[in-house]
Amino acid sequence: MFKFLKDKLKSALAKITKKVEEEAPEEVVEQVVEQPKVTKKPKVEKPSKPKKEKKPKKEKKSKKEISVVEEPVAEAQEIQEELVKEEDLPHVEPAAPEIKPEEQPAEKKGFFSRLFKKKEEVAEEITVPEEKKEEVKPQEQVLEETVEEKKGFFGKLKEKIVTKKITPEKFEELFWELEVVMLENNVAVTAIDRIKTELKYRLVDKPLQRGQIEVIIHKSLKESIEKVLSVPTIDVLAAIKKKTDKPYVIVFVGVNGAGKTTTLAKFANLCLEHKLSVVLGAGDSFRKGAIEQLEEWGRRLSVKVIKQQYGSDSAAICWDTVNFAKRNELDVVLLDTAGRQHSNTNLMREMEKIIRVVKPDLKIFIGESITGNDVLTQADEFNKSIGIDGIILTKADVDDKGGAMISVAYVTGKPILYLGIGQLVSGLKEFNKDEIIKSLGL
CATH class of the missing domain: 1.10.287 (Helix Hairpins)
Known part of the structure; x- marks a missing residue:
């Protein structure tokens, strides 16, 4: 994961370090270093010499x-x-x-x-x-x-100590190397600007000790990306278990082909593993084969699927599913919806209707990690329209660039909850920002 971006970042950091070592002005700074260690030496002066010097005995x-x-x-x-x-x-x-x-x-x-x-x-x-x-x-x-x-x-x-200092002008020149790398790997411009601001604060006009410049720049970039990824998250399973007024309703939204139905099935499997009862709602009555696909997942997981004929009102199907869960005292309702482009006004209004009727506890946007800047735009528009609560990125295991994963949480202000990996029903991994930073070689 992120192999391409990892290699590019490594190369850019090496170039920046070399330029700083060669071109940045040197300054000699006087600093106190490692003095506390010397204070331990007086302990050597305390041997009990009077005891050893019992020479008067020999005189006796x-x-x-x-x-x-x-x-x-x-x-x-x-x-x-x-x-x-x-x-x-x-x-x-x-x-x-x-x-x-x-x-x-x-x-x-x-x-x-x-x-x-x-x-x-x-x-x-x-x-x-x-x-x-x-x-x-x-x-x-x-x-x-x-x-x-x-x-x-x-x-x-x-x-x-010999130190180097990066001037604001020199920083602009050096950061261009890093900026090009991030743009090539689908990092959002707004996220790049935030990373740039953080790096500038940490590096410009600061004494950088010679021989440790690469380490300092490396650490600064890591901390900057950590801040971009630091969005308050949601423990979905804990929220489901905590709710006393059952059921806990989740709506899955996104564009066509992003993997909503498969991701819904993966999350249903996760709920079953945590001893939670589940019902599925076939709210996508528009796409041919969508109902059959969800029914197949229901059969594999031994979970009830609520459906109607194609062309039926999606909001009505979702309402029926919630009522079924209430009557049977089920824990979780997972609602599938038709894929739609954020630019299609009529379909977005239909989505708004589903949200008004069902009043879900959680609205999760499903997007493909490999689509780069497109997924950023989609997530942002869905958030503006219906107010999403969290994000699941699919096909994360084949994403060599990783720009969308770094940017989408920062652009929307909503957390990445899970990453979809592969086609197996168990292929849903909880998002961990530390693992992402490690994958970037930081």
């Missing part, structure tokens, strides 16, 4: 080792003095027992001295971390200062 061990080494030296001196005294004595044998009692007090003195030394070391250990905590603070301040300096330097690098 060294001091303990020194104290242990000092004690044997004192003991050795005492032992040597005792040995000298023992040599002066005449008897050598009692010397051995005398050494043992003298060693015990020496060991006790070493033990108590160790305890006193440990207390002194503990006092020293308590004071050491306090001094080192004070030393850590200036280091953190230095780190914070260096991070702030780096942050400022990084910001200066990111502030200068």
Whole structure:
């Protein structure tokens, strides 16, 4: 769907982007970019360094080792003095027992001295971390200062951005490429003017960052088309279920050959899938074969068809159908009507009569998507004559241009409700503007 228009739009956007890159004047703009990310760096400065710097413990061990080494030296001196005294004595044998009692007090003195030394070391250990905590603070301040300096330097690098600006005169020249593409693909002139206004507002005299011009133009066109397609829609099935005064009456109108009868049958099938009871009214008593065609659809769907002879009053047939639905407490009445050109005054007056007699809840215009600007004119004239409520476009699956689909809702101010696809009874798809924009390559 829309392959031709999609390719043309892509080509036009590429040309516009190239011209802007090459011909539009450059400007250097100072902007703040990506500064919030730098503020996360000071978190690195918060490691618990005082916990890691438990070096005083190593000093404890060294001091303990020194104290242990000092004690044997004192003991050795005492032992040597005792040995000298023992040599002066005449008897050598009692010397051995005398050494043992003298060693015990020496060991006790070493033990108590160790305890006193440990207390002194503990006092020293308590004071050491306090001094080192004070030393850590200036280091953190230095780190914070260096991070702030780096942050400022990084910001200066990111502030200068080369941009392009499109002047109003240049925009007119560039948009011509896009305008020709849309005209070739049956987009209405009024819709083109709206798209042009939206694009001009978004692009002219705005700083366009170099390297992102194609993305900006692409996004702007997408948003402009979204606005053209943004018409308040109707949830038909929800409206049918909500109505308490049954039946819900829908009239299908349009020109000859647009596919009204087939579309009516597709919608009847949709109602049956949602557990709604349906009756069909053969209001087209003019075209040969129209009644038989509707009867065939009724047989396939197992739905009652109300009819009269050819040449009968269409308004009377539609009235009979509504009364039948009331008597049988049916949910939905679907009325077929003869195709007519909007330029045929007499037939349009007959349509107005049907609307006055039946007073339908919904009037749906059926048009062919592939007829381009013709369907726009038809829908607009029917809307002026009888006031349509919604639109169903048939043959949407074979529409390569897509101009009518983009334009018809904007021209009439009425929503596209469904798209007809193929000849199968299940070929009725709810309209989704996001899918349409995606099909355009936007």
